[in-house]
Amino acid sequence: MSGQTVGPPTSRAEQEGMELALELACRGIRGANPLVGAVILDETGRPVASGWHRGAGTAHAEAAALDELGPVTSEQASRLTMLATLEPCSHRGRTGSCAEAIAATGIGRVVHAATDGTARAGGGAEILSRAGVDVVSGLLGAEARLLNHRWIGARAADRPFTSLHLAQSLDGRIAAADGTSQWITGAGSREHSHLIRARSEAIIAGTGTIFADDPRLTARTPAGTAAPRQPLRVVMGHRELPGGAAVAADDHHVQLRTHDPAAVLAALSARGIDHAMIEGGASIATAFLAADLVDEIWLYQAPIFLGAGRHAVGDLGVGTLAEAGHFRFDDAGGPAHQLLGSDVVLHLEPQPGPADRASEHEGTR
Known part of the structure; x- marks a missing residue:
């Protein structure tokens, strides 16, 4: 040329x-x-x-x-x-x-x-x-x-870059045995996670989370007011939403009646969405991780033990240690690990594999 x-x-x-x-x-x-x-x-x-x-x-x-x-x-x-x-x-x-x-x-x-x-x-x-x-x-x-190996991969697959939010106890639980989950982590972790929400274009939660917690899935400022830019609220699953569900408070939401994470991301891509965040629950997180569709993780770790209750992640089909999915600390945008009150937040990305290191695929903006 x-x-x-x-x-x-x-x-x-x-x-x-x-x-x-x-x-x-x-x-x-x-x-x-x-x-x-x-x-x-x-x-x-x-x-x-x-x-x-x-x-x-x-x-x-x-x-x-x-x-x-x-x-x-x-x-x-x-x-x-x-x-x-x-x-x-x-x-x-x-x-x-x-x-x-x-x-x-x-x-x-x-x-x-x-x-x-x-x-x-x-x-x-x-x-x-x-x-x-x-x-x-x-x-x-x-x-x-x-x-930018995960961002490049997302663009090559014509799907949004996808973040996963996990807030868990020391023993990896996201809810106690009676189902209570608000709040496992402290105010500092919640404030930080809302900063991630505010820069996402869509927030994904499963119908199980909607029924259990009735979340709003909105982004809020540290002062507790609504962030100027709100992500699209996305419900993933087949069950009809309960009447008066907070997630359906206005028209800025959509329900995608599927359990297939790739189908969800394809639907969001068709809407012009380039960054999605997975908010909950365990079944949704497990499905995206198992499909290798998580590009970064924000893990909020509270210093508590629950002993029983819902795990943050379910069966990923890993039968032996050699099959484990490997992540690494990610310092992009700030330290990969920091203390927020009594909680620890970790920023992680999938470990690049041989294909990433040898890839000739390039990205776009």
Whole structure:
């Protein structure tokens, strides 16, 4: 492709700049968008501006770096290099096209780690190349793909990125023997989980949870008021909702009469939803985990023992230790483990497998 190079020749300064861009990307939050960082180098290889994507609806990493750079002349811009962990996007969604913004600035060289290979936002490198920008792809590409391996997999499967919320006792129970479950965890954990709800586009719960707890499935601020942006409330299961159920208080809810997690995510994808959160209960959590459709876990652990009652997760079909599903701590967006009052919250993601490490699939925004 004219004007583009696959596989760098790059300098040591560009290598270090991309390493910094990857570090910055980890400051973002997982969800509807990938983690992306960007760094701008001057002609001596010194970083002069940087940015990262802070979440859906906010400026993309490249746009944030351009904002920090400020006004430059076309001659000055031509001597600059932008490093981005993902190919600058071509599409205009809630934010503008990063590729067009970079081209308009007149930056002379763009190096991106991973190529955007899908129809929604791919093609940014071609836009830049046509504008006369020197474009290089592949610098630290494997690292960039691993950073977003579950998000890339979700996009490749045309489904929402899916988070799982678990609030449990030390012995893995989500309810006592008599069914009571409010509240196993403390106020700090609940406040934190509402922050995750507020950035999700849909919250999923099973009919069993609706009958047992009558949850509202809304997102609230730390002050207890309704968050400005509310996720779609999704009930999964065949039973008719009870009259007056809190989840059905208005039209911003839907019941999907299936027990198939893949079918639920397909239905949500058809509605344009890119980030879903599983709120409860154990049967739903088990179904999504068994189908390998959980992309991150927020595990809230209370310092109590219940001894009996409902387990957080049921039978996953694991017959021997070698078949166990492996997760790892995830520091994206903050520490992977933190103390909230007397509770501990863990942020986890599935351990990448050989296919993730060798994958040539790329993502989009």
